[in-house]
Amino acid sequence: MVALTWACGSSSDSITEDTAAERAGDPSRMGDAEIVHDLRRQLARMVEEDRFSGTVLFAKHGRPLFAQAYGLASRAFGAKVELDTKFNMASTAKLFTSISVLQLAGEGKLSLDDALSAVLPDYPNQDVARRVKIGQLLAMTSGLGDYVSLKMLEGNPERLRRIEDYLPFFVNDPLRFEPGTQQAYSNAGFLVLGLVVERLSGQRFEEYVRTHIFEPAEMAHSGFYAFQDDIPNLALGYTRATEPGAPLTVALRLGRGASAAGGTGTYTTVEDLLRFAQAIQAGRLLDRKYTDLLMRYSPTEMWHLNGFEQDYARGIHITGHGGATSGTSTRLSMYPDLGYTVAVLSNYDGGARLVGDRLEARLTGEPTPRAISVSEDVFQAFAGSYVDGGLQPIVISVDRRGALFVAIPLQGKHKFVPLSSDEFFDDDMLTPRLRFTRDGGGTVTGLVLSGIGREPIKASKQP
Structure with a gap:
């Protein structure tokens, strides 16, 4: 059996690489310890929001830097996911x-x-x-x-x-x-x-x-x-x-x-x-x-x-x-x-x-967009169901902590945070953008979602 050497357990303290040296060729890139810390925070947030269940392994030159299991393999029996879960x-x-x-x-x-x-x-x-x-x-x-x-x-x-x-x-x-x-x-x-x-x-x-x-x-x-x-x-x-x-x-x-x-x-x-x-x-x-x-x-x-x-x-x-x-x-x-x-x-x-x-x-080294604060009243105008040309529903719900949850068929729930009053970025994937369209009176009429598929998704808001 190929040996897998585990570099971390329940915390990232055992990641000892010199992050400055790692990034010397590209200062915009995080070092290994920073990436593991960011990954751990992301997964904790997604599990709390019931958006992730599964296993994650992140390795360098065949040596695992991070390996963790989350969620349930069977919700009915309460069976936890383990690293060896299939x-x-x-x-x-x-x-x-x-x-x-x-x-x-x-x-x-x-x-x-x-x-x-x-x-x-x-x-x-x-x-x-x-x-x-x-x-x-x-x-x-x-x-x-x-x-x-x-x-x-x-x-x-x-x-x-x-x-x-x-x-x-x-x-x-x-x-x-x-x-x-x-x-x-x-x-x-x-x-x-x-x-x-x-x-x-x-x-x-x-x-x-x-x-x-x-x-x-x-x-x-x-x-x-x-x-x-x-x-x-x-x-x-x-x-x-x-x-x-x-x-x-x-x-x-x-x-x-x-x-x-x-x-x-x-x-x-x-x-x-x-x-x-x-x-x-x-x-x-x-x-x-x-x-x-x-x-x-x-x-x-x-x-x-x-x-x-x-x-x-x-x-x-x-x-x-x-x-x-x-x-x-x-x-x-x-x-x-x-x-x-x-x-x-x-x-x-x-x-x-x-x-x-x-x-x-x-x-x-993808840069992290800078989120802004938007009032909850502005958020509420975006909540609802949207339908694209293929009649696929996209459901948007509002989180009181300053985010939109966008549910897409087979794509799960994406969490978007505001770049402006009408444009949001994906808080996990970072690159996708969600932009809302309005009529002349300012009422939200639809959305354009890019960066999820190969073509932007355009959807109209349902009454």
Whole structure:
């Protein structure tokens, strides 16, 4: 087992790095001890506000600087989350699919330039298979879309056991665009990559990942589950997705057939995610060529490259993947330039992103906006329900201590504090902005929310 050396317990006093030396190259960046202190305060606040439940691990050069568990794995039984609690991974599990495909490429069993038809000659939609390349599926430039639909959720979820069980939900859909001309998130594309892994390896997808990723990375607490499986120490997911302002309810889970695309069906712990990150960067899972492809990045390249999400924030490269589904929020982020790894697993909507984005801001030197004081009367005008063009409700409630809580489907509750009387910033993620619009008489009519998704959300206030 890969040894994990714990650097902190219940307080940050054991972080002894010279923060001035750490920041010498960039004075705007916090030192490690400051980041841990800030993280601890943020998590305490979020737990008090019932906005986070889960585990957080923050490491430098493979050595954990912070590792803590918060909240309940089962609210009904009062079972606390522990560091070894297992969580559904959602789309963070796409990392395993990406590594699997790149392993097969490194063995010469496929080329990223191969057409899908060359690898899966019996794929049910041969027109699509001839036009789409393996590398385009990894980069999400294939034109394939999603597989999640109301039709899929009808009936008994237990019937969805294997990857091919999901094909009828998307295989005959037309491509959204000509392959290679655009980039759009595609769960269906990763399900198809799971079929590629099975065909070329001769193993079930889950067995391939177990023997070629979990075992060499020494991830003893990661695995797959079917709908009916009772997995020891697996946290239940809790969601407000049906109505953002509603109480938490137990989230629906599907089975292992969706594991190649994330969704549900795959579980892990934050300690195993750190082992996975170490195994990637040490070259234990891929040869040098493909390891370098994942660890090297230019800001002119795509946000999803070779199956990994890529970012370039304030000159610092970040790679990994996040995940979000009903009652699940996850993130693994590696900072090759700085040597940091961040792993967050949450059984609340949006929890991991709130924590992960805060850490990203601190690690990359994002400046903290300066909040102002606004009277409670001004705040009350913003409370209510807003609906965007997709008819998704956004519920805003007012906190008497000078903040707005903004509940967004599958994104959890965001806490915004004022920059001005009409503009607010996210108190956790720091970069998102919330701006309200008014009519000629000064009545609040809507909002514009930027920095949460790839496009701003525009929503109208409901009577």
